[in-house]
Amino acid sequence: MxxxxxxxxxxxxxxxxxxxxxxxxxxxxxxxxxxxxxxxxxxxxxxxxxxxxxxxxxxxxxxxxxxxxxxxxxxxxxxxxxxxxxxxxxxxxxxxxxxxxxxxxxxxxxxxAQIGVDLESTSRKADIVRLAQRVFSACEQAAVQQGGRAAFFTLWSQKEALVKAVGCGWADERLQRGTALAPVGFQLEPTTGARVWSRPVIDGAYCLAVAMV
Ligand SMILES: CC(C)(COP(=O)(O)OP(=O)(O)OC[C@H]1O[C@@H](n2cnc3c(N)ncnc32)[C@H](O)[C@@H]1OP(=O)(O)O)[C@@H](O)C(=O)NCCC(=O)NCCS
Missing domain, CATH: 3.90.470.20 (4'-phosphopantetheinyl transferase domain)
Structure with a gap:
């Protein structure tokens, strides 16, 4: 020790x-x-x-x-x-x-407070269009169409952090199609009332997100 x-x-x-x-x-x-x-x-x-x-x-x-x-x-x-x-x-x-x-x-x-954190490697292979269609709301999918991989990993890490803070798991449809997350540094997510912080770390090698409810 x-x-x-x-x-x-x-x-x-x-x-x-x-x-x-x-x-x-x-x-x-x-x-x-x-x-x-x-x-x-x-x-x-x-x-x-x-x-x-x-x-x-x-x-x-x-x-x-x-x-x-x-x-x-x-x-x-x-x-x-x-x-x-x-x-x-x-x-x-x-x-x-x-x-x-x-x-x-x-x-x-x-x-x-209930807190959730998520770290995502931005070099990870991912079919971003298919995954976004599966678990993102319409406005989140539009943000991915506009911002590509950078927007996808930012939103993905935010959503994981939100799921972990709320603690209900992915089965909750509200956290898939019902959220309005945006690829910004700080926001108040309207559906859950969660505060969400988000930014790149380690020279952009990872996306970091923290959610608090
Ligand atoms: C917890 C979960 C939400 C995220 O896990 P992950 O991204 O694969 O892995 P992470 O390394 O970020 O997190 C793992 C840690 O989360 C914690 N954790 C596990 N289940 C959790 C839950 N339900 N709520 C909060 N935290 C949880 C644990 O501490 C775990 O680490 P440990 O086993 O060393 O203690 C995962 O269980 C899950 O359901 N993932 C769904 C995948 C998916 O479809 N994502 C779509 C994203 S848009």
Missing amino acids: EQQHTIRVEEWARPGEPFRLAAVAIGAADWAAVLPATAQARVARFADGHARARAGASEWIKTCWLPRELGLAAVEVRTGANGKPLLEGAAAAWGFNLSHAGEYVVAALARD
Whole structure:
């Protein structure tokens, strides 16, 4: 556990934003060497090296970063409906979420709010027209027609963050065809009332979105 304080955590939130965003590169440590035994066991289930490193970074966020951030000896993370992570006990007032993409895991933390975060690699192969038709509303599809891949990944990450903040899963038709997201840096989404922040990170290699309800 000695290495945990040497792991580089990038703060991706901007001054004045009502959340913390902690990003960790999945290659930042030999996770098996820095995790508590129970978390090590969860990570060891992954046979693929990249998936194991990603799970290791995710477990480190939950078992090491979260308690340190909240000034607690430990934080219990329960899995709620549809897989949403929920903090328990002394940390229960905090909304927490995380996302992995490519070489990064990013965690979001906000007090007295439901929060969702999503990170999308902009180099990912995707049939953007078909996917937009499947899960975007008419105005979101129009934005993709106008803005191409950049608009698609921006809206996709926003929608994932929204789904994760609301916590209802993709089955909710309202979050597919009923939203009016736009490829802008900040907006109040009218259907859900969610505040949504969105921007490129790591020189445009990823789209980042945070939603709060
Ligand atoms: C959670 C979900 C919404 C996003 O997952 P994803 O983009 O594949 O993966 P991410 O790395 O961004 O997020 C995974 C993390 O989200 C969290 N999570 C899982 N289910 C969640 C839920 N229902 N609500 C909130 N957070 C959730 C977990 O912490 C998980 O990380 P962990 O397993 O290491 O703890 C996924 O379950 C899902 O349903 N995806 C639907 C795919 C789709 O059709 N997208 C259309 C986009 S327009």
